[in-house]
Amino acid sequence: MNFSSKLLEDAVAEFAKLPGVGQKTALRLVLHMLNRDKEEVQKFSSTISKLRNEIQFCQTCHNIADQAVCEICSSHKRDHGLICVVEDTRDVMAIENTNQYNGVYHVLGGLISPMDGIGPADLQVDTLVERLKDVQVKEIIFALSATMEGDTTIFYLHKRLKQFNINISTIARGIAFGGELEYVDEITLGRSIVTRVPYENSLSG
Amino acid sequence: MNFSSKLLEDAVAEFAKLPGVGQKTALRLVLHMLNRDKEEVQKFSSTISKLRNEIQFCQTCHNIADQAVCEICSSHKRDHGLICVVEDTRDVMAIENTNQYNGVYHVLGGLISPMDGIGPADLQVDTLVERLKDVQVKEIIFALSATMEGDTTIFYLHKRLKQFNINISTIARGIAFGGELEYVDEITLGRSIVTRVPYENSLSG
DSSP states (O other): OOOSOHHHHHHHHHHHTSTTOOHHHHHHHHHHHHHSOHHHHHHHHHHHHHHHHHOEEOTTTOOEESSSSOTTTTOSSSEEEEEEEESSHHHHHHHHHHTOOOEEEEEOSSOOBGGGTBOGGGTTTHHHHHHHHHSOOOEEEEOOOSSHHHHHHHHHHHHHHTTSOOEEEEOOOSSOTTOOGGGSOHHHHHHHHHTOOOGGGGOOO | OOOSOHHHHHHHHHHHTSTTOOHHHHHHHHHHHHHSOHHHHHHHHHHHHHHHHHOEEOTTTOOEESSSSOHHHHOSSSEEEEEEEESSHHHHHHHHHHTOOOEEEEEOSSOOBGGGTBOGGGTTTHHHHHHHHHSOOOEEEEOOOSSHHHHHHHHHHHHHHTTSOOEEEEOOOSSOTTOOGGGSOHHHHHHHHHTOOOGGGGOOO
16 A cells, blocks of 8 residues: 555554454554544553553453452352363353353463464463362363364363362353254254253253 | 453453444454563554654645655645545545556545535635645546545535636546446446447547
């Protein structure tokens, strides 16, 4: 592109580094910035900068937090004997939104993915093992994506955690609520027949 | 959404103000920011802030510029007797990329749109009229979008500029190069029959 201004070009280049943002979208966003008040743009830029400089990760569960220990880990109302292992903070938000879970979390910070060069050492695995040595943990729930990486991670963690006398479970997989059978993919449908549950157990809601 | 951190929530809210960016995309962008080096994020935020504070608009053509007069307006190689009227800086970039135009520009900063409350007073119309009083301008080319707003703007400007003894033209409208007739919309096809040109004139390329 043929920019009339170096400042404009630099700003477009910065926006274009964001995931899913190309040159044209970046230019549109930058022109939008130019149409806004100086104070608003200042607030935008200082909020981003402040976020990166001041954000903390909870010492216990490694979720994004404003303090050294996050609200969930420091709450006395939560069941600290139940740990839900998730990939990142978005999964914590999704599970919290269900209002169905009262335990605490452990945020791995990713999934094992040899293709992307991510191994157990890059994740919060050792800190999870440490947590189990400590306290009255009774159960670990794996709430990871139903993908190759998710399954690999569960397989690895299961081996590491077998030494402890703890119940290990994964969230249920099967056809989604409201899902029509004819549109469900074959793997999901096949597995949900193999892993069928007694009718009484399916009435949890 | 249920954020674990106020800093995170604020940053997501700022990103979600961008056009075409919803809460989920904003969260994805913010988490991407958290994964980048502090210096990179600092550069991002300072580039945006610098852009908004230091950007200038050319005194002559009102295009975005780094100096008081833009490179095109201060160039002696351009034909200052030919002014191309466009909506915004993206149109200048698009026309410059064609390498087919050697005149100067006038950036209106928008189009007349009563629905959005944008009238001639919100645009660089008076400054265009001023420019024509001054110098050796021989021709004005309207290069505006072929929309209701574009046509309204051309209609209005044409009335305002009639007083001057200047050629007024608009960029050619018709079927695009490479366009197959059966896929061209009816209005474009109909008009391109009505405004047909002698064969010799169509061989400009």
